[in-house]
Amino acid sequence: MAKPTPHPVSDDRDNAAPAPAPPPLPPGLQRNMLLVTALMISIMASVDMTIVSVALPYMAGNLSASPDEITWVVTMFTCGQALVIGVTGHLSRLLGRKRLAIIVVIGFVASSMACGLAESLTQIVIFRFIQGIFSGPLIPLSQSMLVDAYPPEERNKALSIWAMGVLGGPALGPIIGGWLAQDLDWRWNFFVNLPVGIIALMLILVFVRRVEPQKVRTDLAGLLLLAVWVIGLQIMLDQGDDADWFGAIEIQALGILFVTFLIAFVLRGIVVGDDNIVRLRLFADTNFLACSLMAAIIGSIFLGSLIVTPQLLIDYMGWEVVTAGLVMGGAGAFGITGSLAAGHLVGLVGIRSMAILSSLCMSSGWFIYSRLSSDAGPLEVLVPQAMIMFGMMLVFPLLAAQAFRNLRPDERDEGAGLFNFVKTLGFSFGVTFVGTMLYRGAPANWTRYVGDVSSTNPAFTQILNGPVFNGDLDLTAVVVADELARQSGILASTQLAQVLMVLGLLTIPLSVLLQTKAPPK
16 A cells, blocks of 8 residues: 655745645536536547547648648647646646636637648647647646545546546547548638637636635746656657657657656656656655556557557458448447446456456457458457457546545645646557557568568469469569558558557556555545
8 A cells, every 4th residue: 555655845835734625516516517517628638639630631731731741730739738737736736726727728729729720830830839738737627626526436437427538539539630621621620629618618617616826936947857858758759750760860869858858857856846846756656656657558558549440440451431430439339338337346346456357358359359350340340449448448537536545635636637647648659659560560561471472482373373363473463462561561450459468468567556445534
C-alpha cells in the first residue's frame, strides 16, 4: 500500500491552508447536468485530436502545402495540448476551476474559428498550436469536476461515462472530419466547434461550481524547462519517421534536447518541491503512478487499434469502407458495455483483479488478431476487436477514479492534469510506434520474401506454368507484385498485433501497485 506522502507548505501558497474543495453533490438535476457538461467538453477536446487527420490532403491542396508540410497542423496541436495539460493544476489554483474552464472554452472556440479562416500554412500552424494550448485543460478539468461532484462509491459509474468521451472522441474524429471535408469543406472541421463550444460554455456557466483561486507564484523557470522538453519530444515523435529518425541530424538534436531538459526539469522539481510548476511529488504515491502508467499503456493500445485496423481491412483486405466501419462500430459497442460493467464488477472482485482481467482480455484479443488471414470475414475480425475494446474499457474508468484515492481534495486538479499528461504522452508514443512499425514493416516483409519469387522455387514455377498465367510473364509480374505487397502489409499488421499483445500484458505487474485498502484520512 502506498504510504501517504507529507505535504509541506510552500511559498507559492503564501503559507495559507489549502482551499477547501466543494462537497459531493446529492443525486439530482445539477449532478446529472454536471456529468453532461464534463462529457461534452471532454468529447470536444478529444475529437479535435484526430478530426483533421482525414482532411489533411484537402487542406494541403487549398493551402499549397506539401504532404510533409501539412503534417505540422497535427504536430503543433499535440505540442500545445501536451504542454498545458501538465500545468492544468497550477492554472486551476491560479484562476479557479470555473474561471479557467470558461477561459479555455472561449479560447478554444476562438482559435478554432481562426484555424477555419486561415489563408496560409503558417497561419493555420500557429492557430493550431494556440488551439492545442486551450484544448489541454479541458479533459483534466472535466475529470476533476466529476471527482468532486460524486462520492467515492459512485465515482466509478460517473467516470465510466466520462471515459467513453475521452476514448470515443479520437475514434469519432476521423469519421466526422472526413464527412465534413468531403461533403462541405475542410474548414468545417474547425467551424463545427462554434455551436458545440457555445453549448459547452452555457453549461459551464450554469452547472459548474466555483472553486476559489489561490495566491500562487508561477514558476517560470520550471515552465520553460517543461515547454522545451515536451515540445521537443512531440516534434521528434511526429516528424521522426519522415526524417528517418536518428539518421537525421535534426532528430538527433531534438533527442538530445528532450533528454537534457527532461533530466533538468525532474531534478529541479525534486529540489524545489511544491514550488515547481508541476507537483512531481504526486508520483511518489505508487497508486497514482501505477494508474497513470496503465492509462498511458491502454491509450497507446487504443490508438494503435484505430490505426492498424482500418488500414488492414480497407487497404490490404479490400473491404468496403462501410463494412469496415460497421465492424469497428460493433467493437466499440462492446467497449461501451465494458465501461458500464466496470463500476458493477469492481465491487465484486476488486481493482487488482479487474486490471488483470482487463490485461488478459486485451492480450487474448490481440493474439487472435495476430492470427488473421487475408480471407478473414467480418465475424473473425469482430471477435478480437470486441475483446480488445471490452478489456480496455473494463479498467480505464476505474483507473481514472482509483488515481485519486490518496490525493487531498485541493490536489485533484493537479492530479487530473498529471494523470492526463502521462496518458497523452502514451497516446503520442503509441501513434508513433504503430505508424513506424506499419510504415517500415511492409517493405521489410517484401524484401524478406521477394526472393521466393524465383524460377528456382518449384511452387512458384508451378503457378507460373499453370492455367491461370500460362507463361504470360508480364501478367505474372503485375499480379505477383500486387499480391506480395498485400501479403507483406497483412503480415506487418499481424506482427504489430503480437507486439501490442505483449504491451497489454505489461499492465499486470503494475496492477500490484494499485491500492486496495481504504486510504488514510
